[in-house]
Amino acid sequence: MTKVTMTVNGKAQTRDVPDTTLLSDFLREELRLTGTHVGCDTSQCGACVVHVDGRAVKACTALAVALDGAEVTTIEGVAQGKELHPMQVAFNDHHGLQCGFCTPGMIMTGIDMVERYKASGLPLTEEAIRHELEGNICRCTGYHNIVRAIEDAAQKMQAAPAAAAE
Amino acid sequence: MTDGIGARAKRKEDRRFTTGKGKYTDDIRVENQAYAAFVRCPVAHARINGIDASAALAMEGVIAVHTGPELKADGIGDLIAGWAITSKDGSPMKTGVWSPLVTEYGRYVGDAIAIVVAETQAQARAAAEAVEVDFEELPAVVVADKALEEGAAQVHENVPGNLIYTWELGDEARTDAAMANASHVTELDIVNNRLSPNAMEPRSAVAVYDEAEDHYTLYTTSQNPHVARLVLSAFYNVAPEHKLRVIAPDVGGGFGSKIYIYPEEIACLWASMKTGRSVKWTSERGEAFLTDAHGRDHVTKAKMGFDNEGRIVAFHVDTIANLGAYASLFATVTPTYLYGTLWSGQYDIPAIYGTVRAVHTNTVPVDAYRGAGRPEATYMIERMMEVAAREMRMDPAELRRRNFIREFPYQTQVILAYDSGDFDAILDKAQKAADVAGFPERRAEAEARGKLRGLGYSTFIEACGLAPSAAVGSLGAGVGLWESAEVRVNPVGTVEILTGAHSHGQGHETTFAQLVSDRFGVPIDNVQIVHGDTDKVQFGMGTYGSRSGPVGMSAVMKALDKVEAKAKKIAAHTLEASEDDLVIENGEVKVAGTDRKMGWHEVALAAYTAHNLPEGLEPGLKEGAFFDPVNFSFPSGALICEVEVDPETGVTEVVQFTAADDFGTIINPMIVEGQVHGGVTQGIGQALLERVVYDEDGQLVTGSYMDYCMPRADDVPSYVLDHHSTPSPNNPLGLKGCGEAGAIGAPPAVINAITDAIGTDDLQMPATPMAVWQALAWARSPVAAE
Secondary structure: OEEEEEEEOOEEEEEEEOOOOEHHHHHHHHOOOOOOOOOOOOOOOOOOEEEEOOEEEEHHHOEHHHHOOOEEEOHHHOOEOOEOOHHHHHHHHOOOOOOOOOHHHHHHHHHHHHHHHHHHOOOOOHHHHHHHHHHOOOOOOOOHHHHHHHHHHHHHHHHOOOOOOO | OOOOOOOOOOOOOHHHHHOOOOOEHHHOOOOOEEEEEEEEOOOOOEEEEEEEOHHHHOOOOEEEEEEHHHHHHOOOOOEOOOEOOEOOOOOEOOOOOEOOOOOOEEOOOOOEEEEEEEOOHHHHHHHHHHOEEEEEEOOOOOOHHHHOOOOOOOOOOOOHHHEEEEEEEEOHHHHHHHHHOOOEEEEEEEEEOOEOOOOOOOOEEEEEEEOOOOEEEEEEOOOOHHHHHHHHHHOOOOOOHHHEEEEOOEOOOOOOOOOOOOHHHHHHHHHHHHHOOEEEEEOOHHHHHHHOOEEOOEEEEEEEEEOOOOOEEEEEEEEEEEOOOOOOOOOOOOOOOOOHHHOOOOEOOOOEEEEEEEEOOOOOOEOOOOOOOHHHHHHHHHHHHHHHHHHOOOOHHHHHHHHEOOOOOEEOOOOOEEOOOOHHHHHHHHHHHOOHHHHHHHHHHHHHOOOEEEEEEEEEEOOEOOOOHHHHHHOOEOOOOOEEEEEEEOOOOOEEEEEOOOOOOOOHHHHHHHHHHHHHOOOHHHEEEEOOEOOOOOOOOOOOOOOHHHHHHHHHHHHHHHHHHHHHHHHHHHHOOOHHHEEEEOOEEEEOOOOOEEEHHHHHHHHHHOOOOOOOOOOOOEEEEEEOOOOOEOOEEEEEEEEEEOOOOOOEEEEEEEEEEEOEOOOOHHHHHHHHHHHHHHHHHHHHHOOOOEOOOOOEOOOOOOOOOOOOHHHOOOOEEEEOOOOOOOOOOOEOOOOOHHHHHHHHHHHHHHHHHHOOOOOOOOOOHHHHHHHHHHHHOHHHHO
16 A cells, blocks of 8 residues: 555545556545546546646556656546536537547547647647547547537637646 | 427536536445456356365455356346247247356356455456366357358257257248349348447446345446346346336446346346345456447348349348357347348338348357347348449449339338338438539549549438337237336426436437427426436336337327326316417417416416316326337438548548438437437448457457457548438327437448449458458459459
8 A cells, every 4th residue: 555645636635545556546436536437448448538747648547656746637627616618518519428438538638639739839620639539439429529529629728828727 | 498399409418427427337336335256258168167266265355256056046047038039940949048157158258157246346356366167168169150060069059050040031932033033133242240339338237235125226337227127027036126226327328238138237136135245346348348249240142133224123131140159138139120121221122032040159149239130231232232233334323213112101021111211312412412423523533642432322221119019029029119208297397207218328318308398398407307217217118229219209299298288278277268279388378369378387386286276187297108109110311431542551541421311300400410420430430440350269359449449530530411301100209210320321331432442342341451452452463353
């Protein structure tokens, strides 16, 4: 067992956990933040994507004990109180989700991608969005409306100050 | 603000899903919870000689290890096939015995042998590894046609030759005679590749036994919780129905794979009683590949005869369907009544005959997966049409039009009577939306870039909402296929709809509310949809086969009719008017042509205060209904795919995909479009990427997302959609169902486009770069030219 402290969604959290504890298990089982989903066991599906120190990370590939002192944002920490993040709104506006299981990972990936392209000044084209989504599998939507949602959110986030949600 | 029928209402359920507050089975944690893991058969076929759990039981946190004979001794029943198929010689089908935990033989890699219960998930999984199974490996058979060969390994003693049934449909003599007189005959060998459904949420179960009440609760990833309770009770003998509550909370996709009641749920329920602990099991993805029912897996020889004007005169089908090691719940009906009944496609075919031989193999059971039988039929027919057009040097669209059915209802030669449709109109729309006229130019432009561009059609019809119950019963179904609904109007005028349909991505919380909004002018936010809990909802058959709309919504409509009639009685009494003069508009009950009216909430309140009701009328405003359709509904569509193939690498890119569908009445176009996007993508996945592979010994080779290729965002294009509606006369709303259409129609469109591009029809799914490159190389080789 190792003591680990992280800031999760703005709140310091300390737990004693086995060294083998994955970040996804730490979030789901220790903190009961069950919005981070586990859809595979090979880090392919991306349902578990969270932000660690401002970067998108598959929570099933990270060990909790290696993240002592890290800042973690999960899907539960993206909205500002009752006001949803533009990416969350866009997924609703464009029907970018059906069963909802991959959605938290899609939204976290979407936010990360928009912020990175914004910072780099590169255009976030449909081709770029589809390429960036390679690590996130959705079985319901066929991606069409996920792409529309990210395009729309990107426009709205362009107007907003960078990394407002982090 | 109301959102009635036809509105693009945004989904009410999205807020919880976009904020991480959805509640899926694995998110549930109950009092006294322990965890289960399963010991599984490591080889495809084995005699189990003994199980030594002593090492596992000695490990930290391990509570119990239980095996098949213990369940059997406790009276737990074997798993059932829900549809009895009769062979053409009149004999009943023969299926092997499927015990929830094996008692003597393991018959596929992953077959459950023992359940391990421990304090933590990690402890349970580690202990499962430590259970020693003494087994003797036996010969295995994996592939459908090999299972029928002389000397093939026998999967079950009571199923000689591994043959479950030889089913036939149609008129053999007439078909043979017509074929003999045909001026052109197209023959094709077709493999429909085996798929894994891969709902993104893995299966999960939380079983809670309450000793004081002798009562069980099961939280589970189910598309049909009432059917699960019925089967667990009546057949698996876990508990009588009134002592078993099944709850399917948020469910992360199903596509058929979560219809079935699997061994794990049975074992967890029983183990909860045995150990006195709540028992939770969640599948890993690797475990899902091993144990979730697979789909498709047909090998077919098909023959289609034409007259000298391109009219189909005869169609002959010979299919072998692989059902895997055991006959799962809908496995036996999928390659028969859900397959053969669609052999006429959109075409007026005067003579059809086919047989289906279903076989056991040492692989995981195969059952209904999105489309279920209808994709297999459509792929075969639509490949035949394209190949025939090429052989007869006809335009493939023209060949289809020459054979389209144009008068409805249309009685096919294979049981079904199509309700409505306009196949010319949908093909016109698809051709226009896809700019077929501009294709030669696009092809030339691609050629200049060194790419081979091809265009392929698929004009499909399918059957949704299996019905009526009496008819399916006469064909061997073990259940009725109606749906139920209850409409509860609260005293303040808000409404609850209880439905036996289950939403696992389909958006029922929004679309079912739209029906109420449309009828009473109540905002959709004032309507709550209750589903997925056997304690709350009366009964229901669940969601599969695109039935929630045509059957589930129809039950809601019937109940709404009753509520409306009673509300009008109450309002007429209060307003001193005739019921016949009342109209309900914008949330008000009005006397037509006057200014006399009551608010909807006032009528509701009057029903519950009961101070002034018509004489003899019961208080309250709540009605239930069951709906049993008179026939299936028949969605149809025209899909056009354009691909570009790189001849150097065989890599295929779907550059344009157009779908024009006839779903009858559309409740919410946004949601219907989403269903088409998802269905088409699964169809493209089948055509280009996906295939379950077992090696010769029956070991699963494609056991993870690194080996089984799921469609990613950059594998598919944005879609072009259109629709043309001919409402179904078989239900009050005119709905046809839209959930499976894309997966049914898309695969042949893709393969027809690729084979158009590369100039050879010698190509099976999935059209991987290697398969396409090889087909191209073979077609261009001097040997093939001879």
